[in-house]
């Protein structure tokens with residue numbers, strides 16, 4: 232106990248040295264918590280954007296559909312199937328879709344489009360479709376009308392409340408055709424989707440494609456987006472080989488790759504941070520040992536065991552590192568929470584690039600407590616490892632030589 | 637008369653590979669309890685080396701050193717640390733004290749290392765500070781004390797562990813005449829009243845005058861050993 236008291240007093244004997252040690256730890260913790268939480272926050276946000284944009288986190292198809300996206304690869308909608316899926320605790324919702332390509336024509340104009348038959352209410356919960364409306368009204372389940380993307384209408388020189396004709400191939404070789412009233416116009420961030428998307432109520436779509444009660448996919452909402460792979464695996468096991476269950480990572484591997492690349496960049500930044508503090512701490516230990524050479528030799532000379540002295544030196548650096556860590560975590564909590572509520576917002580070209588894909592260029596932090604714990608502990612670990620340096624020096628300390636002038 | 641130090645034929649040679657320096661060369665030394673002995677000699681004559689050897693800080697290349705009949709030349713460095721803590725008091729030329737502790741805490745420190753209980757420590761501290769006449773400076777930090785006062789605290793610390801003898805390597809070298817003489821007064825009084833054995837090295841003629849036995853070293857050898865007054869008796 233008295234050694235700890237002495238350690239505490241020694242900690243403050245050279246205030247600037249202790250301040251350097253604590254400050255390096257402090258900034259290391261703050262910056263590494265911030266990079267870590269920003270990294271996760273940005274990616275979570277990106278994934279949320281991409282996913283809620285259209286694909287959802289997880290989709291269920293008939294086995295083989297993703298390879299060959301044809302109506303013939305559709306499956307029968309069944310309340311039993313929905314129930315089985317919803318029985319998984321990780322799944323919070325199931326949204327049915329029937330998707331296929333068709334030609335949309337009006338007067339002299341014919342354009343290819345992606346027809347999506349939806350359950351209007353469920354689809355809105357998943358992708359906030361109603362919010363993308365720029366004119367007209369949102370679909371009702373029994374409407375025989377379409378909600379068209381802004382770009383498609385422009386290309387076809389059509390307007391709200393006009394009508395268009397859809398022609399395509401239906402289920403099992405049938406011919407699909409129908410005439411629809413344009414009830415709403417929506418704007419999508421992605422130029423690609425904005426030029427091609429056309430929503431129909433599910434029933435109307437099934438009728439047109441002559442695919443009664445058939446679906447191409449169930450889009451699943453999940454409780455924890457971080458667990459999509461495990462979740463899709465367990466759903467897959469439940470449903471058997473007749474179906475394929477795919478996470479967004481499988482459906483959009485390029486986005487997954489992009490995230491992985493950015494994540495590696497962030498890790499380089501963190502590595503650099505860790506190196507920086509290591510030098511800070513090491514430098515101050517070096518200074519400290521040089522300054523106290525005589526004193527340490529004197530203490531061994533008068534009869535202080537090296538184990539006790541090692542404990543003293545260790546206690547001094549552990550105290551400094553611990554205080555720096557705690558202060559760092561305490562300071563980073565409000566910063567991280569603030570940046571979560573008031574995310575960084577980019578302007579200019581970057582913002583435009585993001586908007587093209589329908590995302591806002593905002594970068595919120597993740598407030599997951601894991602960031603504080605893992606980064607705090609990691610910096611603490613670095614500090615503790617470097618605290619061993621004085622102890623190693625001490626083992627070789629010779630009192631006669633260190634007291635020599 | 638009790639023997640506290642018995643050194644037989646001890647030698648310490650530095651720089652053996654090149655031009656050897658015989659820092660201590662075949663020295664016999666016998667110190668009895670209650671001595672007040674000065675080790676003198678020109679710079680480089682081996683005073684510090686000899687004190688380090690008999691204080692168990694350094695090992696002789698040849699010969700044997702017995703403290704109270706115990707051979708310390710064969711002890712492991714780690715065992716020697718404990719041996720020093722329990723048997724030998726040290727006063728160095730300067731920077732004896734831990735700067736972050738008060739005078740009192742510095743003296744208490746050595747007893748804490750020895751594991752002496754609080755009450756016994758307090759009592760001993762009070763007595764020692766009376767003896768070094770610094771009761772009013774007990775709570776001062778070393779930086780707030782004069783050089784002479786710091787050396788007196790160092791003497792108190794050396795005595796706090798109740799050692800067999802106290803080794804002081806040029807304890808007055810950094811002190812002015814008055815402080816040096818004051819320190820010697822205190823040491824002499826402790827020697828006389830409590831029969832504490834002091835062995836100190838010095839260059840200072842006025843300090844040498846106070847010693848009752850003067851051992852002169854030249855080139856690591858004892859060239860003279862004179863008892864000026866009969867060694868103090870009980």
Ligand SMILES: Nc1ncnc2c1ncn2[C@@H]1O[C@H](COP(=O)(O)OP(=O)(O)OP(=O)(O)O)[C@@H](O)[C@H]1O
Nearest residue numbers: 650651657659677678679680681682683684685686
């Ligand atoms: N670690 C060492 N390595 C090499 N030579 C040493 C070492 N320590 C002491 N010496 C040499 O041993 C000799 C005796 O040195 P020592 O310090 O014992 O002398 P001293 O009488 O205490 O001198 P001073 O009065 O200057 O303190 C000197 O020649 C010194 O240079």
Ligand SMILES: [Mg+2]
Nearest residue numbers: 683684685805
């Ligand atoms: Mg010397």
